[in-house]
Amino acid sequence: MTTTVPRSPAKVSFRDRLRRLAETVTTPLLPEDYLDLVAPLRAGAALRGRIVAVRPETPDAATVVIQPGRGWRGHVPGQYVRLGVDVDGVRQWRAYSVTSVPGGRDGRLAITVKAIPDGKVSNHLVRRARAGTIVQLDQAQGDFVLPEATPERVLLLTAGSGITPVMAMLRAGLHTRADVVLVHSAPTPDDVIFGAELRALAERGALRLVERHTDTDGLLGVHELDDLVPDHLDRETWACGPVGMLDAVEGYWASRGLADRLHTERFRPTVISPGEGGTVTFTGSAVTVEADGATPILEAGENAGVLMPSGCRMGICFGCVLPLRQGAVRDLRNGDLTTAVPGDGVLIQTCVSAAAGTCDIEL
Amino acid sequence: MTVIQKKAVNPIAHLSAEDIEIIGKELDAIRDRVIADRGERDAHYIRKVIKTHRTLELSSRAVLLFSFFPPAWIVGTAGLAVAKILDNMEIGHNVLHGQWDWMRDPKIHSTTWDWDHVSPPDQWQHSHNQLHHRYTNVVGKDNDLGYGIMRVDEDQPWHPVHLGQPLWNLINACFFQYGIAAYDLELGHNLREGRHKAPEFRARARAVGRKIRRQVLKDYIVHPLLSGPSFLSTLAATFTANLIRNVWSHSVIMCGHFPNGVETFEKTSIEGETRGEWYLRQMLGSANISGSKLMHIMTGNLSFQIEHHLFPDLPSNRYQEIAPQVRALFDRYGLKYTTGPLPKQVASAWWKVIRLSLPNRRTDRRQPVAPALASSGAA
Numbered sequence: 243m244t245t246t247v248p249r250s251p252a253k254v255s256f257r258d259r260l261r262r263l264a265e266t267v268t269t270p271l272l273p274e275d276y277l278d279l280v281a282p283l284r285a286g287a288a289l290r291g292r293i294v295a296v297r298p299e300t301p302d303a304a305t306v307v308i309q310p311g312r313g314w315r316g317h318v319p320g321q322y323v324r325l326g327v328d329v330d331g332v333r334q335w336r337a338y339s340v341t342s343v344p345g346g347r348d349g350r351l352a353i354t355v356k357a358i359p360d361g362k363v364s365n366h367l368v369r370r371a372r373a374g375t376i377v378q379l380d381q382a383q384g385d386f387v388l389p390e391a392t393p394e395r396v397l398l399l400t401a402g403s404g405i406t407p408v409m410a411m412l413r414a415g416l417h418t419r420a421d422v423v424l425v426h427s428a429p430t431p432d433d434v435i436f437g438a439e440l441r442a443l444a445e446r447g448a449l450r451l452v453e454r455h456t457d458t459d460g461l462l463g464v465h466e467l468d469d470l471v472p473d474h475l476d477r478e479t480w481a482c483g484p485v486g487m488l489d490a491v492e493g494y495w496a497s498r499g500l501a502d503r504l505h506t507e508r509f510r511p512t513v514i515s516p517g518e519g520g521t522v523t524f525t526g527s528a529v530t531v532e533a534d535g536a537t538p539i540l541e542a543g544e545n546a547g548v549l550m551p552s553g554c555r556m557g558i559c560f561g562c563v564l565p566l567r568q569g570a571v572r573d574l575r576n577g578d579l580t581t582a583v584p585g586d587g588v589l590i591q592t593c594v595s596a597a598a599g600t601c602d603i604e605l
Numbered sequence: 606m607t608v609i610q611k612k613a614v615n616p617i618a619h620l621s622a623e624d625i626e627i628i629g630k631e632l633d634a635i636r637d638r639v640i641a642d643r644g645e646r647d648a649h650y651i652r653k654v655i656k657t658h659r660t661l662e663l664s665s666r667a668v669l670l671f672s673f674f675p676p677a678w679i680v681g682t683a684g685l686a687v688a689k690i691l692d693n694m695e696i697g698h699n700v701l702h703g704q705w706d707w708m709r710d711p712k713i714h715s716t717t718w719d720w721d722h723v724s725p726p727d728q729w730q731h732s733h734n735q736l737h738h739r740y741t742n743v744v745g746k747d748n749d750l751g752y753g754i755m756r757v758d759e760d761q762p763w764h765p766v767h768l769g770q771p772l773w774n775l776i777n778a779c780f781f782q783y784g785i786a787a788y789d790l791e792l793g794h795n796l797r798e799g800r801h802k803a804p805e806f807r808a809r810a811r812a813v814g815r816k817i818r819r820q821v822l823k824d825y826i827v828h829p830l831l832s833g834p835s836f837l838s839t840l841a842a843t844f845t846a847n848l849i850r851n852v853w854s855h856s857v858i859m860c861g862h863f864p865n866g867v868e869t870f871e872k873t874s875i876e877g878e879t880r881g882e883w884y885l886r887q888m889l890g891s892a893n894i895s896g897s898k899l900m901h902i903m904t905g906n907l908s909f910q911i912e913h914h915l916f917p918d919l920p921s922n923r924y925q926e927i928a929p930q931v932r933a934l935f936d937r938y939g940l941k942y943t944t945g946p947l948p949k950q951v952a953s954a955w956w957k958v959i960r961l962s963l964p965n966r967r968t969d970r971r972q973p974v975a976p977a978l979a980s981s982g983a984a
Contacts, residue, residue: 266827269819270719275712276659331648333709556883558917559734560703560715576637588709589716 282376285312289379294350296371303356303403303435304368305341310351310379316344317382319410320480320507323353324585326378329366333378335586336363337509339406339482340382341436343413354435356403386480386507387411392419393478397471399491401427401462401483405435407507408480412443422449423471427483429457462487464494475500482507516570516579520597524548524605525567533597538574540592548605550592557594566590569601616868616889619939628888628938629881635930636916639923647920648708654695654902655713662688666828672838681839685846687903690853692721693782694905699921701726702734706918723782723820725812728789738917742862742869742890749862750869752777752788756961758869763964770962774955781851786813853903856951857894861910863954864892866943887914888935893928893944900947901925911942 264273274287282290291308298304317323322337342352357368386407396416398408405426416422428434434453444451452470454462467474475498481491488506495504518535522542527549533542540562543550553561557575565587571580574594582588587604617625665684672678697720699705705713719726732748740746744760751757754777755770777784787793790809795801801810824843832839868889878886894900894908901908901924909924912931916924935942945953 263827266819266822267831269823270721270816271659276663279656279659328645328648328708328710330644331646331708332644553731553735554739556739558738559730560706560918561730561735563703563706563716576640578640589706589714591703 283309283311287311287313289313289381291351291377291379293371293373293375293377295373296367298368299354299435300356300433300437302368302433303354305352305354306367306371307342307350307352308377308379309348314349314351314379315381316349317351317410318387319344319414319416320387320407321382321384321410322386322407322507322509323351323382324380325353325363327363327366327371329362334363335378339403339410339507341406341409341413343410354403354406354409356435384507386482386505388416388480392416394420395473395477396420396422397474397477397479398422398424398426399467399479399481399483400424401487403435404481404483404487404507405440407482409436409439411480412440412449417443417448423452423474423477424449425452425454425462425467425470427454427456427462427487430455464490475503478503478505480505480507516572516581516598518598520569520599520601522597523600523602525602526605535572535596535598536574537596538593539571539590539595539597539601539603542597543592543603543605550605552593555593557591560591562592563589564592565604567602567604570598571595571601572598616941617885620885624938625881625885626879627881628934629879629884631934632884632915632931633880635927636919639916639919639927643707643920643923647922648705648710650922651696651700651705651708651713651920654691658688658691658696661691669828669839669842670832670835672832672835672842678838678842682842682845682849685843686849686853689721689846689850690903693850693854694857694907695902695921696720696905697722698905698907701730703918704920721820722785723813723817724786724789725809725816728809728812729785732789732791734917738914740875741887741914742867743872743875743886744869745872746875748788748791752784753791753793754784755958757863757957759961759965760869760871761961763961767962771955771959774958778852778855779848781855782847783817786817789813856947857904857907859954860894860947860950861891861907863957864943864945864950865953865957866941867892884915887911888940890914891943892950893942894947894950895944896947898925911944 261273267273268276277284278287281287283292289311291310291314293306294309295307296304297307317340320339322339324335324337326333326335328334338353338355340351341354342350355364355367357365384407388411398411400408408424412422412424424440426434426440431437431453434440440451443449456462471477475495479495481488481504485508488508492501492504492506495501519533519537521530522533522539523530524543524546529543529546529548531542531546533539538555540550540552540555544552551562551564553559555562566580566582566589567587568582568584570582571590572578572595573580574596579598580588580590580595582601592603620628661684665681665688668677668684669681672681697718700713700718701715701720703715706715708714711717715730722729737747737749742750744750744758751761754773756763756767790806790813795803795806800806824847825840828843829836829840870886870890875883875886888911891910891914893911894904896908906921906924907913909928912919912924912928913921915931916927919927932942944950
């Protein structure tokens with residue numbers, strides 16, 4: 243049973259009283275369930291946004307402009323936002339760098355998305371999202387940002403959609419405060435997101451731009467920086483791109499004892515590679531078990547002595563539903579795969595789900 | 606072991622164990638097809654129903670602020686009754702079944718949903734999803750067979766107290782949501798066993814009490830008060846809307862498993878039941894209601910009780926779509942797909958309640974078991 247400390251009547255504000263009255267009027271729903279019908283972006287509502295425009299950037303990237311709800315607290319260039327989008331009726335959450343400048347027109351924010359092969363959400367946003375759609379938002383977060391005092395010399399090292407967080411920095415005028423070199427990799431000149439804008443900046447002499455077209459020139463080796471940007475180790479560096487590139491860069495900077503001068507952003511911290519069975523961790527009880535791909539998580543947990551909620555044990559009563567914090571599970575009835583990255587908390591039926599890799603179950 | 610029939614004419618005598626397994630596979634295939642196709646259209650459907658419900662409830666309550674004016678009373682009461690029916694049937698029942706969990710919308714989810722009903726969702730989910738859907742029509746296991754207050758099967762022992770069951774049923778229909786709350790609490794059973802003082806029971810009873818308090822406060826105090834001079838007429842309107850909703854849900858739910866043609870099963874019949882046999886029990890233990898699309902929505906698509914019992918977690922808007930395939934399967938295997946218009950099914954269910962308030966007549970007595978067992982290779 244939950245016990246609550248009684249509040250002194252004097253502290254109950256008029257607003258609270260009004261709210262309680264409103265809840266009595268709408269029970270079992272909440273007043274916001276009705277308000278959401280007419281004003282989903284109002285102050286006090288769960289944070290959401292409305293897509294106001296989708297602008298193509300390259301053949302497979304687009305900028306999505308979003309009017310956030312009144313609760314949006316803004317962002318710092320380089321930060322990302324978690325976006326909840328309904329794709330084929332299923333809510334999917336992904337993180338995208340904000341590419342707009344803080345405090346822009348109407349408080350709108352923009353993200354720039356590159357469609358990755360088989361990417362459920364990225365392809366939806368680039369090719370199918372329409373103005374008017376409501377999306378779910380989290381407040382901006384992430385520490386891939388510039389320090390208060392901008393360093394004199396800056397190196398930006400990006401590849402593919404890794405350009406997006408640093409674009410926000412450039413648009414916010416980083417090049418006016420520092421000597422900036424940008425080394426960016428993309429398959430072809432046409433694939434360079436914000437290519438025209440970056441080249442215009444470079445032509446004006448606002449920054450030095452090194453474009454690497456990997457279809458013709460191959461992947462950039464980290465040792466090539468010696469020639470491309472001879473003073474790169476003297477520069478405060480922000481790097482964002484695929485995991486392989488970041489691993490190489492981090493190793494290189496660390497081997498020179500300069501890890502503190504390098505800032506990296508990883509969009510996919512955990513790579514989920516679904517297989518058969520795996521290690522299941524029940525986060526609340528700190529129990530870890532090895533489960534094969536045919537054993538329901540409910541059974542695996544019970545066998546390890548975890549007190550699991552359960553019901554019909556055949557997938558019909560939904561009495562055993564628990565959040566999958568991260569990892570992958572497979573539905574034993576049809577083989578469907580469900581994956582979750584940290585922060586997701588997808589609810590799964592443990593009686594008909596088996597581990598398909600390492601998974602964290604909240605219990 | 607498998608489904609056991611006690612009737613002289615065994616409806617599954619002609620099926621072999623292989624037939625039953627093939628039926629199971631065919632039903633699995635229907636299920637898989639729906640799941641593979643589940644998406645945007647379905648999400649749009651449930652959101653639209655929820656929006657319709659909220660708009661209708663809000664506008665009906667607004668109209669009832671002027672309920673001293675008779676046309677406003679009629680319009681507001683009718684609107685509120687429909688809103689409450691939508692809330693309980695097409696939305697509440699189905700969301701609480703987890704039919705929309707796949708959308709991953711935390712607001713439309715079996716773990717967060719609450720309905721305009723005095724039974725707390727988790728208690729209802731236990732007695733309904735877990736017990737009734739699992740032990741469908743198994744005498745002694747599925748309490749939905751007469752809700753513990755009625756005798757609706759010849760195999761349930763008769764007691765003089767059953768003489769009054771037509772009256773209980775009528776009263777239960779009028780106050781159905783309270784009946785369900787008491788049923789979910791297993792009130793009678795717990796009182797008889799003296800378990801009403803156990804902490805677990807008391808916690809559950811308190812949860813029901815909280816819900817009743819909030820529902821009563823809303824319907825019979827706050828909204829009438831907000832209507833000012835229309836206090837009494839709004840009170841009467843809300844009472845009427847609740848009554849209509851109760852009688853309607855009771856009627857629909859009676860049609861699901863009580864009408865003639867529905868089979869019941871023995872406790873021992875579910876030991877070691879295969880998936881095919883489980884499906885078969887759901888097929889024979891449920892009955893549909895025929896009617897228009899609007900009728901189906903107002904019954905929460907429980908007019909497709911057979912399809913719902915086969916696939917309790919598929920989105921309700923799909924039952925109508927798959928019904929022809931399911932029915933074709935019944936036909937192919939010579940099984941009886943029990944269905945009929947609402948008045949006929951309600952009358953049939955009521956007739957059973959009345960008939961079984963009396964002890965079994967000698968001629969009604971069912972024949973002893975044996976031959977049925979052989980049908981699916983169990984003998």
